[in-house]
Amino acid sequence: xxxxxxxYATIFQQALDKQMVALATSGWMEANAGQVKYHGGAExxxxxxxxxxxxxxxxxxxFVQGSVTLEYQTFVMTQDRGRTFQLDAMDVDExxxxxxxxxxxxxxxxxxxxxxxxxxxxxxxxALANTAGNVTTxxxxxAKDILTRLKEDIATVEDIAGDLAxxxxxxxxxxxxxxxxxxxxxxxxxxxxxxxxxxxxxxKALDGVPIIKVPSNRMKTAYVIKDGTSTxxxxxxxxPAEGAKQINWIICRRTAPIAISKTEKVRIFEPxxxxxxxxxxxxxxxYHDLWIPANRLAAVRVNxxx
Numbered sequence: 668x669x670x671x672x673x674x675y676a677t678i679f680q681q682a683l684d685k686q687m688v689a690l691a692t693s694g695w696m697e698a699n700a701g702q703v704k705y706h707g708g709a710e711x712x713x714x715x716x717x718x719x720x721x722x723x724x725x726x727x728x729x730f731v732q733g734s735v736t737l738e739y740q741t742f743v744m745t746q747d748r749g750r751t752f753q754l755d756a757m758d759v760d761e762x763x764x765x766x767x768x769x770x771x772x773x774x775x776x777x778x779x780x781x782x783x784x785x786x787x788x789x790x791x792x793x794a795l796a797n798t799a800g801n802v803t804t805x806x807x808x809x810a811k812d813i814l815t816r817l818k819e820d821i822a823t824v825e826d827i828a829g830d831l832a833x834x835x836x837x838x839x840x841x842x843x844x845x846x847x848x849x850x851x852x853x854x855x856x857x858x859x860x861x862x863x864x865x866x867x868x869x870x871k872a873l874d875g876v877p878i879i880k881v882p883s884n885r886m887k888t889a890y891v892i893k894d895g896t897s898t899x900x901x902x903x904x905x906x907p908a909e910g911a912k913q914i915n916w917i918i919c920r921r922t923a924p925i926a927i928s929k930t931e932k933v934r935i936f937e938p939x940x941x942x943x944x945x946x947x948x949x950x951x952x953x954y955h956d957l958w959i960p961a962n963r964l965a966a967v968r969v970n971x972x973x
Contacts, residue, residue, distance in 0.1 A: 679768070680933045683776055683951075687928050688864035690781045692881045693788045695835070695863040696926035696957065703927060704739060709747060709954055711927055712739035744927065744956040746787060746892070750775070750903070753946040756938040768935070768949060780953060783892070783905045786885040788926055788957045789837070792917055793888045795959050796969040803970045808845040808915055814852050817916065820968045821876060824918050828966040834876045838916040839883040843871075846878075876918075886914040888971060913972040923963040928955040 688694040704712040715738050722731035752771055759767045796802050806816060817836075824834060838846070846852055852873075859872035861879070870877045887907040895903035934950035941948045959967060 679772060679935075680930045682769075683772060683930045683933065684928070685864065686773060686776060687781065687784070687930070689866065690777055691785050691928075692837070692879055692885070693785050693924075693926060695861070695879075695921070696788065696924040697928060698863075699922055699925045700927050703925065705927065705929065709744045711742050711744065713742060713925060713958065713960070714739055715960065742956070742958055744929075744954045746784075746953075746955045748780075748783075748892075748955075749950070749952040750895075751951070752949045753941070753944055754949070755944075755946045757945075759947055764947060768947065772933070772949065772951065775951070779904055782882075782885055784928055784953075784955050785881065786887065786890050786905060787892070787955070788924070789881070789886050789914060789917065790888055790890050790911075791957045792919070792924060792959065792967065793914055793969050793971070795964060796917075796967045797888075799964050799967070801964070801968050803968070804912075805973045806915060806970055807973055808842045810845055810848040810850075813842070813846050814849045814855070816970070817846070817873065820916070820918050820970055821874065824920075824966050824968050828920050832875065833920045833922065834918060835921050836873065836876050836878045836916055836918050837881055837886075838878055839886045839914060840880050841883050841913075842915045843878065843880045883913060887911040888914060915970040915972055917967070917969050919959075919967040920963065923967055924957055924959050926955070926957045928953065 688697050700711075702714050717734075717736040717738075719733045722733075724730060752775070754764070754767055754771065793802065803816075803820065821834065821836075828834065855873060857872050857875070858869050859875060859877045860867050861870045861877045862868075870879065872878060884907070889908035889911040890905045891908050892905050893900035893903050895901060930951070930953055933952075934948075936948040936950075938945050938947060
């Protein structure tokens with residue numbers, strides 16, 4: 668009985684999207700895309716709500732009329748990435764195809780896709796914050812003053828956002844390790860629940876603000892996204908750009924970054940359909956990007972190294 672490739676492609680696509688949110692350290696940012704309109708392809712529409720402030724109440728004329736404006740701004744996902752893989756028909760029979768294909772695609776996404784998406788998002792947040800003048804530069808984490816520096820940045824964001832309860836600290840693992848060595852930090856660090864992709868975990872927190880640890884190679888200020896075809900880029904993937912600096916930490920409101928990651932297309936071709944080889948052919952295509960609305964950018968602070 669022939670395999671239902673359309674059904675399996677749909678199952679793979681849904682499973683890969685769930686895995687993406689679960690494994691990416693930035694997966695929590697996708698929860699902010701709930702009101703985003705997406706109908707396939709590279710375009711998304713993000714809502715923008717405009718209101719007016721209070722006005723004086725008049726005892727004769729009553730209330731001053733206000734207006735509510737809801738408009739959708741169109742954005743284009745700039746990251747259009749893909750790969751194709753082949754599983755030789757002699758190595759994979761029909762009954763073993765699902766297990767083998769699932770392993771290949773899951774490992775590919777875990778080892779290559781998730782780190783690239785994470786890295787792009789953090790570098791994009793840095794770029795947006797830098798344009799807005801919300802970046803502290805030239806700091807090398809030191810146990811003597813890291814707690815003071817971190818609290819200063821938290822206070823700066825809190826002064827704008829007005830509430831610590833909605834903040835998230837994303838910190839490179841080396842910086843987090845230095846923070847752990849600070850003598851004072853043991854008295855102020857606590858534990859908080861952090862929910863991502865429907866899963867709640869325990870993480871360290873400072874003044875109730877959760878700290879999300881990220882491998883340092885995913886927290887650079889800029890990356891080269893390799894096209895996979897140019898000389899020296901055949902392997903594809905990504906790498907830190909020349910002169911890129913280390914991001915020590917990012918502090919922002921949880922609702923500030925809007926991240927979207929869509930496994931746009933998983934196509935499966937049986938060996939008798941594949942014209943190139945006697946093999947199962949798996950096509951993987953991923954759209955993704957990140958935006959921070961202008962009215963939320965003020966509550967974002969980035970600290971980078973020397």
